Amino acid sequence: xxxxxxxLTIEGLLQFLAESFPQIRFGDANSPLVEPVDxxxxxxxxxxxxxxxxxxxxxxxxxxxxxGPAMFTLADVGIYLVILAHIGPVGLxxxxxxxxxxxxxxxxxxxxxxxxxxxxxxxLAIGEARLYGETDGVLVAQASGTYSIPPxxxxxx
Amino acid sequence: xxxxxxxLTIEGLLQFLAESFPQIRFGDANSPLVEPVDxxxxxxxxxxxxxxxxxxxxxxxxxxxxxGPAMFTLADVGIYLVILAHIGPVGLxxxxxxxxxxxxxxxxxxxxxxxxxxxxxxxLAIGEARLYGETDGVLVAQASGTYSIPPxxxxxx
Amino acid sequence: xxxxxxxLTIEGLLQFLAESFPQIRFGDANSPLVEPVDxxxxxxxxxxxxxxxxxxxxxxxxxxxxxGPAMFTLADVGIYLVILAHIGPVGLxxxxxxxxxxxxxxxxxxxxxxxxxxxxxxxLAIGEARLYGETDGVLVAQASGTYSIPPxxxxxx
Amino acid sequence: xxxxxxxLTIEGLLQFLAESFPQIRFGDANSPLVEPVDxxxxxxxxxxxxxxxxxxxxxxxxxxxxxGPAMFTLADVGIYLVILAHIGPVGLxxxxxxxxxxxxxxxxxxxxxxxxxxxxxxxLAIGEARLYGETDGVLVAQASGTYSIPPxxxxxx
Numbered sequence: 001x002x003x004x005x006x007x008l009t010i011e012g013l014l015q016f017l018a019e020s021f022p023q024i025r026f027g028d029a030n031s032p033l034v035e036p037v038d039x040x041x042x043x044x045x046x047x048x049x050x051x052x053x054x055x056x057x058x059x060x061x062x063x064x065x066x067x068g069p070a071m072f073t074l075a076d077v078g079i080y081l082v083i084l085a086h087i088g089p090v091g092l093x094x095x096x097x098x099x100x101x102x103x104x105x106x107x108x109x110x111x112x113x114x115x116x117x118x119x120x121x122x123x124l125a126i127g128e129a130r131l132y133g134e135t136d137g138v139l140v141a142q143a144s145g146t147y148s149i150p151p152x153x154x155x156x157x
Numbered sequence: 158x159x160x161x162x163x164x165l166t167i168e169g170l171l172q173f174l175a176e177s178f179p180q181i182r183f184g185d186a187n188s189p190l191v192e193p194v195d196x197x198x199x200x201x202x203x204x205x206x207x208x209x210x211x212x213x214x215x216x217x218x219x220x221x222x223x224x225g226p227a228m229f230t231l232a233d234v235g236i237y238l239v240i241l242a243h244i245g246p247v248g249l250x251x252x253x254x255x256x257x258x259x260x261x262x263x264x265x266x267x268x269x270x271x272x273x274x275x276x277x278x279x280x281l282a283i284g285e286a287r288l289y290g291e292t293d294g295v296l297v298a299q300a301s302g303t304y305s306i307p308p309x310x311x312x313x314x
Numbered sequence: 315x316x317x318x319x320x321x322l323t324i325e326g327l328l329q330f331l332a333e334s335f336p337q338i339r340f341g342d343a344n345s346p347l348v349e350p351v352d353x354x355x356x357x358x359x360x361x362x363x364x365x366x367x368x369x370x371x372x373x374x375x376x377x378x379x380x381x382g383p384a385m386f387t388l389a390d391v392g393i394y395l396v397i398l399a400h401i402g403p404v405g406l407x408x409x410x411x412x413x414x415x416x417x418x419x420x421x422x423x424x425x426x427x428x429x430x431x432x433x434x435x436x437x438l439a440i441g442e443a444r445l446y447g448e449t450d451g452v453l454v455a456q457a458s459g460t461y462s463i464p465p466x467x468x469x470x471x
Numbered sequence: 472x473x474x475x476x477x478x479l480t481i482e483g484l485l486q487f488l489a490e491s492f493p494q495i496r497f498g499d500a501n502s503p504l505v506e507p508v509d510x511x512x513x514x515x516x517x518x519x520x521x522x523x524x525x526x527x528x529x530x531x532x533x534x535x536x537x538x539g540p541a542m543f544t545l546a547d548v549g550i551y552l553v554i555l556a557h558i559g560p561v562g563l564x565x566x567x568x569x570x571x572x573x574x575x576x577x578x579x580x581x582x583x584x585x586x587x588x589x590x591x592x593x594x595l596a597i598g599e600a601r602l603y604g605e606t607d608g609v610l611v612a613q614a615s616g617t618y619s620i621p622p623x624x625x626x627x628x
Contacts, residue, residue: 068229068255069226069233072229076226094259095225096440097257097411097413097440097460098229098259099257099413099570099615103589104590118572118610118613119575119610124438124462126410126411126574128613142597144570144572146411253597253617256413258440258460260432261433275417276415281595283417283567283568285456296433299432299440299442301415305594305595382566383540383547386539386540387539387540390540411570411572412539413569414569415567415568416565416569
């Protein structure tokens with residue numbers, strides 16, 4: 001892999017996201033299906049990052065479990081962020097494939113996702129996310145995703 | 158496959174959903190990450206159903222395209238509904254795996270999903286969904302999912 | 315999609331494959347795990363091709379069913395070939411992701427695969443394959459795959 | 472998960488496989504597409520096993536890389552074996568879904584697969600495999616699979 005260490009800090013990531021997604025207020029609960037809202041970046045390290053989905057009643061399904069789309073969003077955003085942290089603010093990677101296994105119904109609680117880069121090529125990146133309950137530690141979902149990395153511009157700004 | 162024809166009508170489906178998910182008001186835009194909100198059932202036929210995601214600005218991403226989680230939700234709910242329409246109101250199937258390919262960025266518009274049962278076993282069902290723009294007809298995503306079907310109760314109520 | 319019609323015929327495909335894979339004799343049953351051996355191209359049309367896996371006892375599993383890896387190979391080769399038929403002999407596409415659902419255990423028989431291009435971009439192509447028994451017509455597997463398309467050379471030969 | 476420790480040893484696994492697949496001689500190179508031929512069980516521990524694909528020229532593709540189907544087989548067999556080691560010789564689990572990401576083209580060498588159970592339910596098990604070169608340690612593929620576990624017989628033999 002061409003980069004084993006992140007080139008962006010959490011602050012750098014948040015700044016890039018704020019510039020790239022100006023219409024989204026991060027942490028704003030008012031537009032939930034427009035991710036990456038409401039997802040917190042906990043840590044970034046070599047090939048890895050950890051993100052967190054706070055507990056909100058609107059992410060619940062009947063029975064008190066957290067919805068599949070909320071878990072999909074957490075995995076997708078987490079893998080996107082760990083890739084972005086390692087390629088830097090050169091453009092927007094696009095999800096082209098996501099495979100998610102739902103393992104156990106989560107109890108109502110915040111979820112954490114450990115995200116890992118499996119491959120970081122010039123044109124494609126592939127990562128994995130494992131989601132588990134913040135309180136009980138139970139593994140609730142595993143996902144892997146493919147992201148297309150845009151070409152570097154010939155004449156960068 | 159043990160059932161080639163639906164056993165529930167759209168009305169029967171909606172009634173079952175209303176009884177099973179009493180805390181959700183279908184068509185209510187106030188709790189978007191709790192699906193199956195805001196998804197319309199267009200038609201049900203042998204092994205197939207068609208569902209529709211109306212255009213809402215809250216499903217948009219920067220650039221005006223519709224978000225990945227919104228497409229994931231449409232595919233997941235659509236496959237769930239075509240299975241439910243064919244097994245009847247015997248219990249809740251649970252998504253255990255979903256694989257989604259994002260093919261083209263959709264223009265801002267309503268999306269339709271053609272959903273098809275690929276396998277309907279006693280314990281597992283597998284279905285596919287193809288999502289396309291209602292206005293331009295462009296194929297935007299393809300998904301396949303595995304659903305675990307709960308055992309029939311020995312002493313049904 | 316930038317090409318809706320194939321640019322290679324079956325004969326053109328076979329000639330390219332023979333030049334690109336000189337150490338493989340197509341149709342030779344002696345090196346089975348080295349695909350695309352023993353797979354016949356039945357037809358090519360717009361965005362589609364049909365391929366066939368002849369029945370061989372070595373593809374069988376206990377119980378007389380055809381092995382998962384044999385079905386994986388048929389799907390992978392079929393999607394690869396339909397892409398190659400539409401992009402022409404410009405280089406070798408590489409499988410980066412394959413998702414396969416095993417639907418029904420096939421009876422011992424030849425298998426056919428209907429393969430379809432879902433997306434044909436400059437850098438990525440995504441296709442689907444549906445496998446069914448030649449004799450009984452039963453759908454036995456469904457697969458979707460992502461292929462990375464090599465860049466066109468600056469100075470083409 | 473209902474079992475955190477294996478209930479079968481390598482010897483117990485091999486004995487069960489020999490009884491269940493009498494027509495296959497394990498380690499026999501003569502019927503390569505009929506797995507689980509030629510795959511060695513290296514170790515079994517809690518929720519994990521390690522398997523090995525020896526280097527054979529027949530698993531090669533043009534350019535000297537190991538074929539996709541050979542990697543698919545290693546992942547499928549490895550996840551199958553770790554599940555079997557934990558549920559015991561009660562019947563044959565069936566692969567219903569396999570998702571595989573091809574990360575890097577392997578150099579010609581033996582491959583190892585670290586396999587892990589992600590979920591072990593009564594009816595479904597889900598596992599992951601990570602494949603890497605025995606010599607260079609490079610991660611070459613990551614796969615996750617769903618397996619249907621047959622019901623326990625009412626009157627076991």
